[in-house]
Amino acid sequence: MRFERLRLSNFKCYADTDLELSSGVTVIHGLNGSGKSSLLEACFFALYGARALDQTLDELVTIGTQEASVDLWFAHDGGHYHIQRELKQRGDSVQTTTCVLEGDEETVEGARDVRSAVTDLLRMDASAFVNCAYVRQGEVNKLINASPGQRQDMIDDLLQLGKLEEYRERASDARVGVGRVRDNKRGALDDLDSQIEEKESEAYHDQLNALRSDLADVREKIERYEENRERARAERDAAQEILDEYEQRRGELAEIEGDIESLTEAIRETERKRGEIGDRITELREERETERETAGDLLGATDIDAPLNEIDDETLSNRLDSLHEEREGLQERLNDQRLEIQQYDTEAETARERAAELDAEAEQKRAEAADLEADLESTRERVAQTREKIETLEAQIEETNATFEDAPVGPDETDAHRESVADELTACREELTTTKTELENARETLAETEELLDAGKCPECGQSVDGAPHVETLDEERETVEQLEAAVDELRARRDELEAELEQAGSLADAADELARLRDERDQLETLVEERESGVTETEERMESLRGEATELESEAAERRETASEADDQAATAREQMGELNAEAAELKRRIERVESLSDSLASIESLSDELDTLRERRQNLAEQNELRNERLAEKRERRDDLESQVDDDAIADAKARKENAEEYLEDVKPELDRLEGERDELQAKIGAVENSIAELESLRERREQLAETVARLDELYDETERLQTTYADLRAELRQQNVQKLERMLNETFELLYENDAYSHIELDGEYALTVYQKDGDPLDPEQLSGGERAIFNLSLRCAIYRLLAEGIDGAAPLPPLILDEPTVFLDSGHVSKLVDLIESMTNLGVAQILVVSHDEELVTAADELVTVEKDSTTNRSSVERRDAADATALAAFN
Numbered sequence: 001m002r003f004e005r006l007r008l009s010n011f012k013c014y015a016d017t018d019l020e021l022s023s024g025v026t027v028i029h030g031l032n033g034s035g036k037s038s039l040l041e042a043c044f045f046a047l048y049g050a051r052a053l054d055q056t057l058d059e060l061v062t063i064g065t066q067e068a069s070v071d072l073w074f075a076h077d078g079g080h081y082h083i084q085r086e087l088k089q090r091g092d093s094v095q096t097t098t099c100v101l102e103g104d105e106e107t108v109e110g111a112r113d114v115r116s117a118v119t120d121l122l123r124m125d126a127s128a129f130v131n132c133a134y135v136r137q138g139e140v141n142k143l144i145n146a147s148p149g150q151r152q153d154m155i156d157d158l159l160q161l162g163k164l165e166e167y168r169e170r171a172s173d174a175r176v177g178v179g180r181v182r183d184n185k186r187g188a189l190d191d192l193d194s195q196i197e198e199k200e201s202e203a204y205h206d207q208l209n210a211l212r213s214d215l216a217d218v219r220e221k222i223e224r225y226e227e228n229r230e231r232a233r234a235e236r237d238a239a240q241e242i243l244d245e246y247e248q249r250r251g252e253l254a255e256i257e258g259d260i261e262s263l264t265e266a267i268r269e270t271e272r273k274r275g276e277i278g279d280r281i282t283e284l285r286e287e288r289e290t291e292r293e294t295a296g297d298l299l300g301a302t303d304i305d306a307p308l309n310e311i312d313d314e315t316l317s318n319r320l321d322s323l324h325e326e327r328e329g330l331q332e333r334l335n336d337q338r339l340e341i342q343q344y345d346t347e348a349e350t351a352r353e354r355a356a357e358l359d360a361e362a363e364q365k366r367a368e369a370a371d372l373e374a375d376l377e378s379t380r381e382r383v384a385q386t387r388e389k390i391e392t393l394e395a396q397i398e399e400t401n402a403t404f405e406d407a408p409v410g411p412d413e414t415d416a417h418r419e420s421v422a423d424e425l426t427a428c429r430e431e432l433t434t435t436k437t438e439l440e441n442a443r444e445t446l447a448e449t450e451e452l453l454d455a456g457k458c459p460e461c462g463q464s465v466d467g468a469p470h471v472e473t474l475d476e477e478r479e480t481v482e483q484l485e486a487a488v489d490e491l492r493a494r495r496d497e498l499e500a501e502l503e504q505a506g507s508l509a510d511a512a513d514e515l516a517r518l519r520d521e522r523d524q525l526e527t528l529v530e531e532r533e534s535g536v537t538e539t540e541e542r543m544e545s546l547r548g549e550a551t552e553l554e555s556e557a558a559e560r561r562e563t564a565s566e567a568d569d570q571a572a573t574a575r576e577q578m579g580e581l582n583a584e585a586a587e588l589k590r591r592i593e594r595v596e597s598l599s600d601s602l603a604s605i606e607s608l609s610d611e612l613d614t615l616r617e618r619r620q621n622l623a624e625q626n627e628l629r630n631e632r633l634a635e636k637r638e639r640r641d642d643l644e645s646q647v648d649d650d651a652i653a654d655a656k657a658r659k660e661n662a663e664e665y666l667e668d669v670k671p672e673l674d675r676l677e678g679e680r681d682e683l684q685a686k687i688g689a690v691e692n693s694i695a696e697l698e699s700l701r702e703r704r705e706q707l708a709e710t711v712a713r714l715d716e717l718y719d720e721t722e723r724l725q726t727t728y729a730d731l732r733a734e735l736r737q738q739n740v741q742k743l744e745r746m747l748n749e750t751f752e753l754l755y756e757n758d759a760y761s762h763i764e765l766d767g768e769y770a771l772t773v774y775q776k777d778g779d780p781l782d783p784e785q786l787s788g789g790e791r792a793i794f795n796l797s798l799r800c801a802i803y804r805l806l807a808e809g810i811d812g813a814a815p816l817p818p819l820i821l822d823e824p825t826v827f828l829d830s831g832h833v834s835k836l837v838d839l840i841e842s843m844t845n846l847g848v849a850q851i852l853v854v855s856h857d858e859e860l861v862t863a864a865d866e867l868v869t870v871e872k873d874s875t876t877n878r879s880s881v882e883r884r885d886a887a888d889a890t891a892l893a894a895f896n
């Protein structure tokens with residue numbers, strides 16, 4: 001296998017890079033941090049993904065960009081492949097958006113499928129790739145530092161020996177499983193054996209024969225008993241038949257005896273009844289005789305003129321009809337009489353009630369008149385009092401009228417007068433006030449004038465008075481004051497006068513009011529007196545008429561009382577007549593009763609005769625009945641004598657004895673038969689059980705056969721798996737032993753190549769992959785005791801040896817991946833670096849298709865077929881690659 005081309009976009013420090021890789025040794029060269037390791041990581045990432053790198057996806061995308069892609073083309077086993085991976089920032093995380101492996105024949109998609117396809121193709125997973133081909137920076141010592149166990153695992157894995165161990169373990173699991181199943185089955189088989197043994201010891205067939213012969217015996221006995229039982233039953237039934245016949249005859253006999261008895265009894269009873277009827281006939285005849293006598297007497301008391309035996313119902317009913325007619329007429333008259341009496345009674349009662357009413361009315365009228373008289377007296381008194389009062393009022397009116405004799409006005413003008421005086425007074429008061437003010441002013445003016453004059457100045461022009469023309473006004477002023485004072489006095493007198501006048505006018509008005517009131521009162525009283533006096537006359541008339549009415553009523557009452565007593569007399573007469581009529585009616589009633597009694601008597605004679613006839617007939621019937629009975633009695637007696645002669649007591653006794661015998665046998669045979677039948681059933685059940693056991697034993701034997709076969713097969717299978725297990729183990733041990741020997745040889749070859757002339761003689765690798773280095777003097781040394789550089793060389797030797805072993809072991813079937821060395825020279829001095837160059841050359845010679853070496857060591861550059869220079873732009877911080885062929889490389893080395 002070899003890488004052909006790598007194309008990167010935004011992968012770590014690479015923006016856009018496309019690098020062709022050829023076979024042979026390619027040295028990748030550049031300064032620290034220029035991006036060399038990143039190229040190898042890109043290849044590894046393309047094959048196995050980020051997890052194999054121990055990095056996360058977002059660490060792979062160039063800082064500050066959103067998406068990255070890696071494309072790797074490689075050739076493998078005659079085919080050409082292209083892996084493409086694309087990463088994109090999605091939200092917070094980076095995700096793989098494309099992952100495709102394109103081969104000549106098929107295309108695989110998806111990170112997981114691509115990874116497993118690559119693992120299948122290269123026959124190694126990521127860690128195997130790292131262990132074998134990819135010596136990562138700083139991991140040079142990995143194989144040496146590992147424990148022998150880890151080393152063994154790594155190398156076994158690489159050589160696919162792990163698979164054998166897996167197969168061995170599977171075989172072991174299968175063996176254990178088969179063993180478990182076999183043990184179970186074997187336990188079951190033992191179980192079956194002991195069960196069969198137990199059952200065989202029972203001797204089932206002997207048991208079965210004995211039981212069958214017992215059963216035959218019992219069956220024979222049962223048959224015999226059943227025959228006997230049948231015979232006994234027939235015997236018993238025959239005897240029973242005879243007994244039943246006798247029993248029937250005896251029943252008939254008893255029945256006939258009963259019939260005879262009941263017939264005799266019936267005859268006796270009928271005779272007794274006949275006697276009774278005869279007695280009754282005699283009685284009835286006597287009764288009829290007495291009744292005939294009574295009827296004769298009754299007939300004598302009526303006015304019917306005929307002998308008793310000639311009187312028939314018609315005669316009697318005609319008689320009764322005429323008597324009833326008579327009685328009805330009488331009854332009518334009685335009713336009329338009763339009504340008359342009632343009328344008279346009512347008349348008397350009404351008259352009496354009316355008289356009482358009239359009396360009461362008269363009395364009421366008299367009482368009313370008396371009341372009126374009493375009222376009249378008090379009215380007269382009150383009239384006298386009112387007249388006195390009227391006189392007093394007249395006097396008062398006279399007195400008040402006198403007030404107006406000297407007055408300026410009459411009683412009708414007082415109000416108008418008072419108003420005019422009041423108006424005049426108001427005017428006078430106003431004038432007085434005005435005049436007073438005028439006087440005040442005049443007085444002030446005068447005082448001022450006088451003051452000025454005293455000062456010697458004119459009051460009008462303020463000039464000196466001497467010789468002034470104005471002094472003459474002083475006198476005028478004085479005169480005005482005096483006039484005004486006189487006017488004031490006059491007005492005051494007039495006001496006082498008017499005030500007095502107003503007072504007088506007020507009292508005059510009051511008097512006029514009083515006069516009007518008094519006159520009103522007097523007029524009212526006079527009207528009242530007039531009214532009352534006319535009322536007195538009316539009352540006197542009314543009293544007169546009331547008393548007259550009362551007298552009239554009283555006389556009318558007396559009249560009524562007379563009418564009442566007359567009616568009473570008439571009623572008494574009518575009552576007497578009614579008594580007579582009642583007596584007549586009673587007599588008539590008695591006559592009717594007599595005729596009725598006669599009729600009754602005749603009827604009862606007839607019914608007695610009827611009864612007698614009936615009784616005689618019944619008596620005759622009874623006699624005939626008894627005659628018939630006597631005939632039947634004679635028949636029955638004959639039949640009884642007949643039956644009695646047929647009963648044979650000896651035959652009955654014989655039948656009874658036979659029946660008893662048969663029954664006794666039947667009773668005894670039943671439990672015996674039951675017992676035998678129980679015995680038979682039991683035997684049959686036992687036989688069934690033994691037969692079952694035999695069948696069971698057969699089936700157990702069958703099962704045992706089958707199980708034994710299964711166990712045998714399992715034993716074989718167990719042995720087979722055990723053999724398989726050891727085979728795998730042996731194979732692995734053998735293969736490992738071969739590998740170890742080969743590996744040790746190759747390791748020593750490589751080691752010699754690198755360490756010629758040094759202090760070490762050879763390396764030993766034992767079966768458990770423990771490594772020991774031997775010094776020239778033969779002392780052994782643990783590899784970890786080597787110096788750093790020695791260890792690096794040693795490790796490279798080991799790796800190259802493993803790589804060679806794989807290359808030979810796999811036999812070209814799956815060509816190995818490129819040998820990748822990242823900074824292998826770190827711990828090496830220049831001498832050893834040239835040894836490394838030799839090693840690389842020898843690997844090439846051994847046929848390793850492609851070797852990629854990352855190094856900044858110039859000496860290694862000279863060993864390269866191809867040189868890839870990596871540079872980083874210090875301003876953009878982006879790396880770029882440049883390929884040169886070997887000649888250029890050598891030149892470059894020389895140049896440096």
Ligand SMILES: Nc1ncnc2c1ncn2[C@@H]1O[C@H](COP(=O)(O)OP(=O)(O)OP(=O)(O)O)[C@@H](O)[C@H]1O
Nearest residue numbers: 012013031032033034035036037038059061062063
């Ligand atoms: N995701 C990334 N984006 C941008 N730059 C990155 C990213 N990851 C790593 N780098 C840078 O890539 C550069 C290359 O690192 P790398 O290990 O490939 O260098 P190198 O050439 O192998 O160095 P040395 O000689 O020291 O081993 C480093 O400077 C690192 O800072």
Ligand SMILES: [Zn+2]
Nearest residue numbers: 458461462463
């Ligand atoms: Zn003057």
